[in-house]
Amino acid sequence: MEGFLSTYGSAIVQMALAGVLALSLYLPLMAGQLSLASPGFYAVGGYVAALLSTRVFTGFPNGSYPILLIALEMVVAGGVSALFALIIGIPSLRLRGVYLALATIAFVEVLRVFALNQPWLGGAVGIYNIPQPFFSATRVEYLLLALPLLLVSTLFVARLERSRIGRAFVALREDELAASAMGIRPTYYKVLAFTIGAVLAGMTGALNAHILNTWNPRQGTFDLAILILAYVLVGGSRTFLGPVIGGAFLVALPEIILREVADAPGLHPAIATFLRDGRLILFGVLIAVSVFFFPYGLVTPNLFKRRRKTNVPRLEAAKAAPKVSRG
Amino acid sequence: MSDEVVLEVRNLTCRFGGLYAVDNVSFQVRRGEIFGLIGPNGAGKTTVFNLITGMTPPMHGEVFYKGVNITSKRPHEIAMLGIARTFQNIRLFGALTALENVMIARHIHTRSGMIEGVFGLPPAPQEERAIRQRAMELLELVGLADSAEMQARNFSYGDQRRLEIARALALEPELLLLDEPAAGMNQNEKSALSAFIRRVREQFNLTIVLIEHYVPLVMGLCDRIAVLNFGQLIALGAPEKVQNDPAVIEAYLGD
């Protein structure tokens, strides 16, 4: 266990953060909005934490930066991201489908170029020497912050899903026109879902700025948007568990699972090499295959419902069986 | 039926390209009335509903609800004022259960926000219990309580129509717009529906506007009827009167 943690500590932390980022994309999707803006808010959050910890909360010897200050930075980063979300969400959420995806990608790109050209953000080099609360090569201690962030975010979204607001989101996703005929204000709930997602992404960025020790315009770019989208699409886009499991799984797959398999004794050296070096290929194939065969992802709400159904007495079940299904 | 006018459309006109889907249509619907809107396919009936509910903006004309001009209001605002509708091409929340479909329609009668909902603070738990119960009652009313947990898209065509009515009733509307509620139903279901519509009008104090193709159903059920043809209002009045109107006979037998 010790060995495992020291080898894979940082991968485990990144599994947790991937789950939170996936939730940040899942939230607008819950309201029917395909937004790829999460990396933008993640970048903003990272810069907020980088600036606060290197310019404002100075004077702590490295290795003893207070965890509580990081938590505070995360809260500020979440707030700043929420402001950004309101500013760009209100005009852009009128767009639909691919157009919204493109507009949010443009936002991510504009932020990147902006950061690149701002001396106070460190330009291309970024902000480095972000203070550390721990002395540790693997940074597994960051689980102290990453796990609570994941747990709180997951619980928040899980509870939200079963509440009045969450149902309004889902109604918009299922049929915006019908939802508005039920008195649900589309713009308001779309912006709300988008903003909550932005808060999660911003907080994740703030934490990761400390974990990575440095923050620059290469954090939170288009590549990350595609990764996060894969977490949600592979994991599942119809229940909060999908993104969380998808994020953890897709980070673990190249970082842990394939490496462990490649190290297995007796494996043909060529296969082992492929597993180590070709793991991104496998990763891509896996995404393509799972999206093709599981359009709603691996974890779907029906997975839980079916189990419940089996407890229903037979007669009841027969009565509840679909009568005639319409095409 | 009182003389109070619940709904008035005035010179309503809507054009799609070169086609006048609704052409200078005016009528009034009185409180408690079951008002039929009939006419051949493509006559503009559904468009009239879309204009009333703010889903299509009119080119000319106005819509008044209880004396208030609602012409430029958004669909959700109109729903909040007390106008509910069903859709000809059923628009349920397909992936959700019947119960959830109806619960969603309690939105405007509940007020707990995100924080209350997530942390289970008042009034969220009480509201949740109340809307669940109310939704079950409405499912009971339309005879779908046994399948409350079934996904809406798995219901039969007729049951989906009934579920849409339950969902519309959950809004507690004063004015209910039903777009071809009997479509796809057999003879028995149609006459049952007729009785059902009368019953909900009494029970919920509703004013109902009904689009229907099936003439016997309309004739037996409606207090007054408006006939549209090529977007124009060609007759308006009591069923017997409209039935014998030469223009109506011409429109129905014309092609």
Ligand SMILES: Nc1ncnc2c1ncn2[C@@H]1O[C@H](COP(=O)(O)OP(=O)(O)O)[C@@H](O)[C@H]1O
């Ligand atoms: N959104 C739209 N865009 C273009 N044409 C439309 C649209 N909606 C309806 N129409 C046209 O308007 C006419 C009236 O349609 P509709 O109101 O649906 O008729 P009805 O409900 O009486 O069958 C039809 O010719 C239809 O093709």
Ligand SMILES: [Mg+2]
């Ligand atoms: Mg129609």
